[in-house]
Amino acid sequence: xxxxxxxxxxxxxxxxxxxxxxxxxxGVMGVLLRRNVIIMLMxxxxxxxxxxxxxxxxxxxxxxxxxxxxxxxxxxxxxxxVTVGLAILTMIYRNTKSVDIDFLKxxxx
Amino acid sequence: xxxxxxxxxxNMNYASKYKxxxxxxxxxxxxxxxxxxxxANLVTLFLGIETLSIPLYVLVGSKKSDLKSNEAAMKYFIxxxxxxxxxxxxxxLIYGAVGSxxxxxxxxxCYTDAGRVNSLFEMGILFLLFGMIFKVSAAPFHFWTPDxxxxxxxxxTVFMATVVKIAGFGALARLLRGGFPDSIxxxxxxxxxxxxxxxxxxxxxxxxxxxxxxxxxxxxxHAGVMMIAVLAVSxxxxxxxxxxxxxxxxxxxxxxxxxxxxxDKKGLSDISSFNGLGKTNPFxxxxxxxxxxxxxxxxxxxxxxxxxxIFYNAMNQGYIWLVILGLLNSAIAIYYYLGIIIAMxxxxxxxxxxxxxxxxxxHKLVIAGCAxxxxxxxxxxxxxxxxx
Numbered sequence: 001x002x003x004x005x006x007x008x009x010x011x012x013x014x015x016x017x018x019x020x021x022x023x024x025x026x027g028v029m030g031v032l033l034r035r036n037v038i039i040m041l042m043x044x045x046x047x048x049x050x051x052x053x054x055x056x057x058x059x060x061x062x063x064x065x066x067x068x069x070x071x072x073x074x075x076x077x078x079x080x081x082v083t084v085g086l087a088i089l090t091m092i093y094r095n096t097k098s099v100d101i102d103f104l105k106x107x108x109x
Numbered sequence: 110x111x112x113x114x115x116x117x118x119x120n121m122n123y124a125s126k127y128k129x130x131x132x133x134x135x136x137x138x139x140x141x142x143x144x145x146x147x148x149a150n151l152v153t154l155f156l157g158i159e160t161l162s163i164p165l166y167v168l169v170g171s172k173k174s175d176l177k178s179n180e181a182a183m184k185y186f187i188x189x190x191x192x193x194x195x196x197x198x199x200x201x202l203i204y205g206a207v208g209s210x211x212x213x214x215x216x217x218x219c220y221t222d223a224g225r226v227n228s229l230f231e232m233g234i235l236f237l238l239f240g241m242i243f244k245v246s247a248a249p250f251h252f253w254t255p256d257x258x259x260x261x262x263x264x265x266t267v268f269m270a271t272v273v274k275i276a277g278f279g280a281l282a283r284l285l286r287g288g289f290p291d292s293i294x295x296x297x298x299x300x301x302x303x304x305x306x307x308x309x310x311x312x313x314x315x316x317x318x319x320x321x322x323x324x325x326x327x328x329x330x331h332a333g334v335m336m337i338a339v340l341a342v343s344x345x346x347x348x349x350x351x352x353x354x355x356x357x358x359x360x361x362x363x364x365x366x367x368x369x370x371x372x373d374k375k376g377l378s379d380i381s382s383f384n385g386l387g388k389t390n391p392f393x394x395x396x397x398x399x400x401x402x403x404x405x406x407x408x409x410x411x412x413x414x415x416x417x418x419i420f421y422n423a424m425n426q427g428y429i430w431l432v433i434l435g436l437l438n439s440a441i442a443i444y445y446y447l448g449i450i451i452a453m454x455x456x457x458x459x460x461x462x463x464x465x466x467x468x469x470x471x472h473k474l475v476i477a478g479c480a481x482x483x484x485x486x487x488x489x490x491x492x493x494x495x496x497x
Binding site for chain 1: 155159163166167173174179180182183186190191193194198204209
């Protein structure tokens with residue numbers, strides 16, 4: 001049933017590991033370094049998608065469909081999460097007229 | 110267990126236009142918490158965490174026009190989803206090493222051929238723990254806690270400090286009891302986290318003037334103590350964690366109820382709002398003293414037995430130094446808890462006005478109930494032990 005999955009034999013699993021590792025790191029850097037909230041949201045999406053890639057690669061490698069099912073869960077939750085994030089951002093934009101992270105410094109102590 | 114009961118107690122005075130939304134989201138969040146207390150599969154763990162967190166992001170920002178609340182929501186959201194990514198990365202690596210999400214299968218697989226999968230699996234566990242540690246606000250990832258606790262509406266802060274905390278530690282305890290081999294990496298890592306969390310929490314709390322931030326730091330410190338319980342994995346440690354959490358939650362509810370009342374009435378949010386409470390309102394002063402003593406771990410309160418069982422268990426498992434450091438930290442904690450008690454009994458009140466009549470009956474009932482709970486657990490801890 002999953003025969004077509006095994007045709008990826010030409011690309012070793014290491015390549016997928018490296019690729020998703022690099023994508024994940026780019027995402028982390030984006031969240032840590034960028035000041036724009038929308039870019040930060042995109043970086044978080046990038047991290048999630050690199051994990052998705054990892055799941056799919058492992059699932060193909062192991063010949064097991066569970067990983068791919070999990071990817072659907074992740075996609076669903078990521079969509080919900082980003083919706084909430086954008087809603088929070090809209091709320092902030094209404095109050096401050098800015099999408100910059102620098103206004104987040106009122107709470108200190 | 111105990112979770113829904115705690116929630117229903119606190120849903121009382123949210124003075125906002127969006128009342129029904131808030132209750133609905135709280136219930137969603139609680140369902141996530143219940144999932145976290147009873148999962149046996151990594152998929153359920155992930156879904157539980159997200160069901161718990163996503164409504165919380167909204168709840169933290171539910172004071173729409175208040176910039177502080179907005180800021181807290183944004184911080185919590187960014188940090189929360191960042192941690193979720195690490196959690197997922199950990200799960201992906203574990204899945205790659207073992208080929209399953211089920212706890213029993215994972216435990217079996219990693220025992221049998223640990224040699225082959227070792228490094229990938231250990232990396233996975235490490236990332237998974239990063240994610241979980243964030244959720245329970247332990248030391249290296251605690252920075253969001255004081256800000257979010259301060260910025261969120263008070264009732265949501267209570268919710269976060271009790272229900273979310275219980276769920277987070279329940280999940281962590283289940284994860285560690287799930288039958289993973291205690292590789293050296295794992296234990297040393299948690300050891301450092303536990304000590305760091307306690308110390309940072311307690312030292313941070315001594316610096317605070319605002320009650321909300323003080324309670325946030327004290328909750329970080331308590332997270333450290335619970336990390337000890339989680340670390341000394343044994344059959345008893347689940348019970349210990351729950352007794353401790355119950356004691357902590359009861360005391361926190363009392364203090365926050367009082368705090369909300371003061372913030373409403375006097376518009377004060379620092380420790381001076383407790384000044385002279387012993388004279389103006391002996392009932393509230395007595396109950397909050399009880400709560401503070403319980404948090405500090407003084408005998409005949411619930412907090413004492415919570416700490417006692419945790420340290421006793423850790424001693425039996427051979428973590429002597431951890432216990433010593435834990436006790437030193439408890440001493441620091443007593444310093445700032447007693448600061449509030451001193452303010453209540455030995456300082457002059459800000460304004461001589463009786464507060465008794467203003468406090469709604471329901472709030473008094475909650476406070477009295479929690480106080481009775483603290484004393485009962487403190488006197489008959491065995492009864493509670495048998496329940497679990």
